[in-house]
Amino acid sequence: MTKRRKTAKRLVRSVTAELLGKRLGLSQSTVSRAFSNVASIHPETRERIIKEAHSLGYRPNILARSLITRRTNIIAVVMANLIDPFYPLVLDELAQRIQSSGLQVLLFIIPPGKHVDDVLPSLLQYKVDAILITSATVSSRMAAVCAAQQVPVVLFNRYVPGLKVAAICCDNVAGGRAVAEYLNDTAHVRPAYVGGERDATTNLDRARGFTERLQELGIALHAHEVGGAFSYAAGYTAADRLVRQPKRPDSIFFASDVMAVGGIDAIRAANLRVPEDISVIGFDDVPMASWPPYELTTVRQPIAQMVYETARILGFDKPAIKNPSRKIHFMKGILIERNTVTNRRRRLSLAKPAQA
Amino acid sequence: MTKRRKTAKRLVRSVTAELLGKRLGLSQSTVSRAFSNVASIHPETRERIIKEAHSLGYRPNILARSLITRRTNIIAVVMANLIDPFYPLVLDELAQRIQSSGLQVLLFIIPPGKHVDDVLPSLLQYKVDAILITSATVSSRMAAVCAAQQVPVVLFNRYVPGLKVAAICCDNVAGGRAVAEYLNDTAHVRPAYVGGERDATTNLDRARGFTERLQELGIALHAHEVGGAFSYAAGYTAADRLVRQPKRPDSIFFASDVMAVGGIDAIRAANLRVPEDISVIGFDDVPMASWPPYELTTVRQPIAQMVYETARILGFDKPAIKNPSRKIHFMKGILIERNTVTNRRRRLSLAKPAQA
DNA sequence: TTGAAAGCGCTACCAG
DNA sequence: CTGGTAGCGCTTTCAA
Numbered sequence A, B: 001m002t003k004r005r006k007t008a009k010r011l012v013r014s015v016t017a018e019l020l021g022k023r024l025g026l027s028q029s030t031v032s033r034a035f036s037n038v039a040s041i042h043p044e045t046r047e048r049i050i051k052e053a054h055s056l057g058y059r060p061n062i063l064a065r066s067l068i069t070r071r072t073n074i075i076a077v078v079m080a081n082l083i084d085p086f087y088p089l090v091l092d093e094l095a096q097r098i099q100s101s102g103l104q105v106l107l108f109i110i111p112p113g114k115h116v117d118d119v120l121p122s123l124l125q126y127k128v129d130a131i132l133i134t135s136a137t138v139s140s141r142m143a144a145v146c147a148a149q150q151v152p153v154v155l156f157n158r159y160v161p162g163l164k165v166a167a168i169c170c171d172n173v174a175g176g177r178a179v180a181e182y183l184n185d186t187a188h189v190r191p192a193y194v195g196g197e198r199d200a201t202t203n204l205d206r207a208r209g210f211t212e213r214l215q216e217l218g219i220a221l222h223a224h225e226v227g228g229a230f231s232y233a234a235g236y237t238a239a240d241r242l243v244r245q246p247k248r249p250d251s252i253f254f255a256s257d258v259m260a261v262g263g264i265d266a267i268r269a270a271n272l273r274v275p276e277d278i279s280v281i282g283f284d285d286v287p288m289a290s291w292p293p294y295e296l297t298t299v300r301q302p303i304a305q306m307v308y309e310t311a312r313i314l315g316f317d318k319p320a321i322k323n324p325s326r327k328i329h330f331m332k333g334i335l336i337e338r339n340t341v342t343n344r345r346r347r348l349s350l351a352k353p354a355q356a
Numbered sequence C: 001t002t003g004a005a006a007g008c009g010c011t012a013c014c015a016g
Numbered sequence D: 001c002t003g004g005t006a007g008c009g010c011t012t013t014c015a016a
Helices: A002-010 A017-024 A028-034 A043-056 A062-069 A086-100 A116-124 A140-148 A172-185 A201-216 A232-244 A257-269 A303-314 B002-010 B017-024 B028-034 B043-056 B062-069 B086-100 B116-124 B140-148 B172-185 B201-216 B232-244 B257-269 B303-314
Strands: A074-079 A104-109 A130-134 A153-156 A166-170 A191-195 A223-226 A251-254 A279-284 A297-300 A328-331 A334-336 B074-079 B104-109 B130-134 B153-156 B166-170 B191-195 B223-226 B251-254 B279-284 B297-300 B328-331 B334-336
Touching (some): A017 A028, A028 A043, A062 B062, A086 B104, A116 A140, A153 A303, A172 A251, A191 A201, A232 A257, A303 A328, B017 B043, B028 B043, B086 B130, B166 B303, B172 B201, B172 B251, B172 B279, B232 B251
Parallel strands (some): A251 A279, B130 B153, B166 B328, B251 B279, B279 B297
Antiparallel strands (some): A104 B104, B297 B334
C-alpha cells in the first residue's frame, strides 16, 4: 500500500467501494452487494449505501467488475461509412436499442482504404460482449479469430456467402424483384440497373433479384451500369452515361437512394424529365428521398425490424449475451410509391399521387 | 483457485499473459513487459513473446490494464441527434481522429426527450479518459460532477455561457454577421431569420450576429421566426408562414442547412422562386446543400479544424489526456456562395455563378 | 534483464 | 444479512 502511494497520489483516485464502506462502517463487500440485484442485503443498509454513494458520486467501476463477470456491457459497432445518410439512420436506431438494454456502444469507423481486419485486433482488446459489423466486409480469417475468442459476431446489412457468421439483412433479392415487378406493372420495357459498391452483397442481391424477375417477365435488361460506390457522385455519373446513349432506358433502378438522387439530378441536367422521360427507383428510403424535388419511389429497408432482430438473436435483454446461431436472417423491405415512376400504359399517364 | 474453477470453467477463458508465459517458460511479468514500450526487456525475448502471442491470438486485456494505469483509452462522445446530416459529418471526423491516436469512441446517443444528465452517470462508470458532448446541453450540476471526478469535458459545437467548461465552437456570431453583410452587399432590404432549437447557443449566436450586424448596417429585421428545431420540417413550416404574410421577406437566413432546404421547398411550393423572389442562406454546408435542386449558399462550419483543436486541447497524441483549460475556442466558418442569393442591386440581376 | 509479489476495484464465495 | 478473503488480468515496484 505505502509502496504504491507515491504513484497513486499523482493519479486520479476516484471513490471506491472500500472508501464508501469505511465511511459507513461497512465492509467493501456489503457496498458491492448494494449494487447487485441478486445478492441479499438488508433494504435499509442498501438505502444508506445508495444514499452515501449518491452524495459522493460513487458508481461501481464497470471495468473492474467486468474482470470478474466477464461481461463488459459493451457492444462494438463497426462501420465504414457515415456519409451515406442510410448509416446514421442505422446507427441511431442501433445505439438507442443497445443503450436501452443497459449496454453501451463502442464505435469503430473504418477509415477509407482500411479493412475491418485492421481494426478488429484492437477491438478484441476491449473484450466486448459482441461485435456488430455494418457496411463493411469481414474476412473468413477474422471471423475465425472472433469465433476462437468466443465473441459473438453479427453482420448487419451484409452477409458473407459461405461464411458461417450470423447476419441480419434486408431481403435485397426480394426487393430487387419487387422493383422489377413494379416496373413491369407500369409498362416499362427498357429498364436499367445502376450498381453501387461492386462486391457488396447489397449490390449483388438487388441486381440479381431485379434481373432475375425481369427475365421471368420476359423483359430484357436494357443496361447494367457499374457505379462503384453507393454515392451521389456515382449515381450521377452513371445516369449521365446512360442518358447520353443513343437509346435511353425508360427506367432506372439505382442500388441506393443517394445514388438515385444523384441520378435524377443528372437526368434533369440533360434536360429530361423524371418520371415522364425516365422513371427512377431507389433503395433504402432515407429522409431525402421524400424531399419535394425528388419524391423518390423506393424500397424502404426495415431498419427498426432489423435492429429488433439483432437484439433478439443476441439476447440483449437476457442476462447473458448469446452467441447467435450462424444463419442469415432476411427481412422484407416495402416499396414506397412516390412520384418518380409513371405508368407508361397510356401515353398520357397521370403521375401517381404522393404517398407518405 | 480451485474454488473458482467451477464457475470459471463455464465462463469464457481467453488467453492470458500467465498462460502465454507458461508456454514459453517465462514469467507473467515478462510477458507484460513485451507489450510495454518503457519496460526493459531483451529484444529476443520480446520477439519470442510477440510471436507466440500472435499465434495464440493473445492481446493484453485493456480493461485490466486500465485498472492500474487509470487510462482506458476510451473517449466518450455524446450526441443527441444523428438525423441532422451535420452530425454524422462531425462524428465521422471525430471518430477517425480519435482512433488514429489509438483511442476508441464510446458513443452515447441521447434518446429524444432525455437529457445529457440522464446518461452521464452511466457514462462515468466506464472511467473514460474524456467526454465530448455534441448537440446537447450540459447542466452545471453535471459539469461539476465531471470536474469532481477529474474527467476532462469538452463541449463540441456548443457552449454553456457562464459555465466553466472547455468548448470548441464555430464562431456563430461572426457567421451570422457575415450573412448580414452578404445580404446587404446584395442589396436585400427585408431579411428574415428562421431559428432552430430555441435555446441552443448555435441558434442564439447566429441570430445575434445576424441581427446585430443588420442593425449596424441600418437594415431592419423583417421577421424572426421560431423554428423550434434544426429540422427540415421546422424550416418548411416557418418558411411557409413567412411566405403567406402580406409583405414577404426578400431573403431568409435559416439556422441550419436542412432547415434552409425545407424552406426552399416551402417557398417553391408557394409558387415563388429562389433566389429571384426570396434569397436563402443556410448554415453548416452539409452535402445536400450542393445538390442541384438547392445549390444553397451557406456558411461552412470548419469541422476538420474544430476536431483538430479538440484533439489538441485534450492532447490526444500526448501520453496522457489533458484536462483542457476551461475556455471557449471559436473558429471561423466561411461563406460558400452558391445560387440561392441574388444581387438585387439591378432589377434584372443575373444569378451568381456556382462555386465549389 | 528477469521473477516474485503487491494491488488496481470489483464480485463471489465461505463462514458466521 | 454481513465480513473476510480469494482472485479477475494486468502493471509496477523490489530483489536478484
